[in-house]
Amino acid sequence: MRDVMVVGAGMTRFGKFFDRSVRSLAEEAVADALADAGAAAHEVEFTAFANAVGGILQGQEMIRGQSALHHTGLLGSPVVNVENACASASSAFHVAWQAVASGSAEVALAVGAEKLTHPDKMRSFAAIGTALDLEDAPAARALLAAVLLGWPPPGAPAAATGDVDTPAADPGPTGASLQSSPFMDVYAAMTRHYLSESGGTREDLAAVSVKNHRHASMNPKAQYREPVTVEEVLASRVVADPLTVLMCSPIADGAAALVLASPEAMARLGVPGVRVRASVLASGRDRTLEEPSVAERAVHRAYELAGVGPGDLDVLEVHDAAVTAELLLYEELGLCSPGDGPKLLASGATALGGRVPVNPSGGLLSRGHPIGATGCGQLVELVDQLRGRCGSRQVEGARLALAENGGGFIGADAAATVITILSV
Amino acid sequence: MRDVMVVGAGMTRFGKFFDRSVRSLAEEAVADALADAGAAAHEVEFTAFANAVGGILQGQEMIRGQSALHHTGLLGSPVVNVENACASASSAFHVAWQAVASGSAEVALAVGAEKLTHPDKMRSFAAIGTALDLEDAPAARALLAAVLLGWPPPGAPAAATGDVDTPAADPGPTGASLQSSPFMDVYAAMTRHYLSESGGTREDLAAVSVKNHRHASMNPKAQYREPVTVEEVLASRVVADPLTVLMCSPIADGAAALVLASPEAMARLGVPGVRVRASVLASGRDRTLEEPSVAERAVHRAYELAGVGPGDLDVLEVHDAAVTAELLLYEELGLCSPGDGPKLLASGATALGGRVPVNPSGGLLSRGHPIGATGCGQLVELVDQLRGRCGSRQVEGARLALAENGGGFIGADAAATVITILSV
Numbered sequence: 001m002r003d004v005m006v007v008g009a010g011m012t013r014f015g016k017f018f019d020r021s022v023r024s025l026a027e028e029a030v031a032d033a034l035a036d037a038g039a040a041a042h043e044v045e046f047t048a049f050a051n052a053v054g055g056i057l058q059g060q061e062m063i064r065g066q067s068a069l070h071h072t073g074l075l076g077s078p079v080v081n082v083e084n085a086c087a088s089a090s091s092a093f094h095v096a097w098q099a100v101a102s103g104s105a106e107v108a109l110a111v112g113a114e115k116l117t118h119p120d121k122m123r124s125f126a127a128i129g130t131a132l133d134l135e136d137a138p139a140a141r142a143l144l145a146a147v148l149l150g151w152p153p154p155g156a157p158a159a160a161t162g163d164v165d166t167p168a169a170d171p172g173p174t175g176a177s178l179q180s181s182p183f184m185d186v187y188a189a190m191t192r193h194y195l196s197e198s199g200g201t202r203e204d205l206a207a208v209s210v211k212n213h214r215h216a217s218m219n220p221k222a223q224y225r226e227p228v229t230v231e232e233v234l235a236s237r238v239v240a241d242p243l244t245v246l247m248c249s250p251i252a253d254g255a256a257a258l259v260l261a262s263p264e265a266m267a268r269l270g271v272p273g274v275r276v277r278a279s280v281l282a283s284g285r286d287r288t289l290e291e292p293s294v295a296e297r298a299v300h301r302a303y304e305l306a307g308v309g310p311g312d313l314d315v316l317e318v319h320d321a322a323v324t325a326e327l328l329l330y331e332e333l334g335l336c337s338p339g340d341g342p343k344l345l346a347s348g349a350t351a352l353g354g355r356v357p358v359n360p361s362g363g364l365l366s367r368g369h370p371i372g373a374t375g376c377g378q379l380v381e382l383v384d385q386l387r388g389r390c391g392s393r394q395v396e397g398a399r400l401a402l403a404e405n406g407g408g409f410i411g412a413d414a415a416a417t418v419i420t421i422l423s424v
Numbered sequence: 425m426r427d428v429m430v431v432g433a434g435m436t437r438f439g440k441f442f443d444r445s446v447r448s449l450a451e452e453a454v455a456d457a458l459a460d461a462g463a464a465a466h467e468v469e470f471t472a473f474a475n476a477v478g479g480i481l482q483g484q485e486m487i488r489g490q491s492a493l494h495h496t497g498l499l500g501s502p503v504v505n506v507e508n509a510c511a512s513a514s515s516a517f518h519v520a521w522q523a524v525a526s527g528s529a530e531v532a533l534a535v536g537a538e539k540l541t542h543p544d545k546m547r548s549f550a551a552i553g554t555a556l557d558l559e560d561a562p563a564a565r566a567l568l569a570a571v572l573l574g575w576p577p578p579g580a581p582a583a584a585t586g587d588v589d590t591p592a593a594d595p596g597p598t599g600a601s602l603q604s605s606p607f608m609d610v611y612a613a614m615t616r617h618y619l620s621e622s623g624g625t626r627e628d629l630a631a632v633s634v635k636n637h638r639h640a641s642m643n644p645k646a647q648y649r650e651p652v653t654v655e656e657v658l659a660s661r662v663v664a665d666p667l668t669v670l671m672c673s674p675i676a677d678g679a680a681a682l683v684l685a686s687p688e689a690m691a692r693l694g695v696p697g698v699r700v701r702a703s704v705l706a707s708g709r710d711r712t713l714e715e716p717s718v719a720e721r722a723v724h725r726a727y728e729l730a731g732v733g734p735g736d737l738d739v740l741e742v743h744d745a746a747v748t749a750e751l752l753l754y755e756e757l758g759l760c761s762p763g764d765g766p767k768l769l770a771s772g773a774t775a776l777g778g779r780v781p782v783n784p785s786g787g788l789l790s791r792g793h794p795i796g797a798t799g800c801g802q803l804v805e806l807v808d809q810l811r812g813r814c815g816s817r818q819v820e821g822a823r824l825a826l827a828e829n830g831g832g833f834i835g836a837d838a839a840a841t842v843i844t845i846l847s848v
Binding site: 001046052053055056061062063064066075076077078079080081082083084085088091094095098099101102103104127279281282283284297407408415416 | 425470476477479480485486487488490499500501502503504505506507508509512515518519521522523525526527528551703705706707708721831832839840
């Protein structure tokens, strides 16, 4: 397997862009990434395009990449449409990496583009829910809408939430089942269980959000750039006790793209790049008490491939769809011992300026979470961190970076996790 | 790039299975392919799963592979969901091939599974139409439903059609635009233009269908196994003059799967395999008069990679969504000179027993066309041909085989074509 370099990275701002299309967002990210790489569209020999909800929200069930990239000049070369729920974009990166690693392409492109906003917000929630159409679809949909997007269960306190989502009072088609859903109880119990096992508190959960909102305040591409306080996070609307809306990632639109190249192609382009040390995709059962999670299995393999350990990392982007996930991931990725997530957070190690900053971009919580674009968004941040281009949120001297992007249903048999390790 | 072998192949029969799910179909194909390879599910290190209409027809918008493969034991390893309209399954094969070629997997699986039937047939037609949501969606949808699935324009003669589709008299939501569609005129004109340029006749078009139905009569996995005559084809219902319903591929359900392996893994499994000499995916503008088609570009590259030419081929499977496509593909793939498609067909060269049999399985026309499974179905046939396992339809001494699988809209900027060359 030959070396693969990332030689270009570009993204739109993430946010709510009611007047923009998936195509418009994809075009901006692709143009930025190609310009960054000094590459012309005709030099790209393979494109993996990620999108998750374009079928249900925009009616584009097939050939989404060919449609979005119609005017980019890329369509002469192969386009493959890749989907893995919230891990779609990192899966596309993985496929593009394989194209270069296999020698079948010298220059490849990974693009993630998603338009999650819809004039009828209930349609956005419904679209997300279809990620989870497994054994118990209505309950799973209700849960995901709640934990991922801050859709409140009926009757929950409707506290002011600053600039985050303020969904309509109408609980929507599946709202009635939210409070009675066994999944809801399971998730709330999982979070409470985590807090009791770790000795963590609701304030620790809130502190994840505070940290990531502070990071996002330094990121011009982030959706929400206003810092928040622990008190504000705790006082925001309850989604699923103990989670409040400011502890959950918001609805967003956006696109991100990366140009991958062989070392020879990078030399020809004459641009600086970062090296892909590992790209590992895992599927299967997510967190259970009995066996390693998908993330644990994937990161174990990624460390092995890269020849590094968690102590070597300088900066990470992780899938903080809700705050609990970030704390659990500290432990699963080996940044600390099991149960020590809250302690690691409280030490300041994972904040900018700390030993190993996590989510300097603001993470899903604040940079935003346009499902099929998120994984590429994480990688754009890390590539820029490794190239020293992140301004006030730059992690000084960052040389080794890790991204974790998860998709599918937490607690069910349908998760996908991609771990990417990059180095200067 | 290292060698990649196909060491297992399996498929369901293609047909209309109202009582079966995508999961049930996928499970059968995967079990057959793994048994054929002598491999256990846990030995598969990467799976690329193809499906095209599961979002709109079954409501499974995301993680379709993880859902379909839930009970197969495959989910511990990576699953990537791949889509490229009618070329979805060969695109999944391409991605699985890259996984092995890159060295990131020793054993990989490509699966295509599709359930196109629906109790409400109009929903099947509508699902197909969404493949084409480009510049002129309603017209494109109407056209595809017509040319691909035999949906008759209102007012067309409703001749008896044997065991092929007999769509309801209701022209459906987009039926009203069929006769006035400029696309409709363009496609009909293209076929008439082809006939006049090549000196071909309506009988030549019919002869493609006769040949492929005869081949399918020898294939237990084919949807339609009754031979038809030129007279029956010409007398069947007109879809778009000069195309009749027996000149168009039918609605089908089905699944097909292939196990790919490195030469080392094949030796470990101890099974015979065939070699992937080339896997080439191309996107972009399809047939125009001014420039090479996607298929021409892709096959040129594939011949180059494999170090072979069209004269070396022993057997082919090509994307005969309608009869005109097979004749055009004879020319685009270099089996004959431009305009000589009908002559090549009439010579008997492309029939079983001829110099270079095309679509020994019966092709899309008769084996059936479950969109996201078709490309893998073609490859299952060729792998079996190269291993001498095809019984009465065996191409004697077949050593070099080529598959062409096309997706997207003919005449627009959204096509994808995959060329796969296999050898003993």
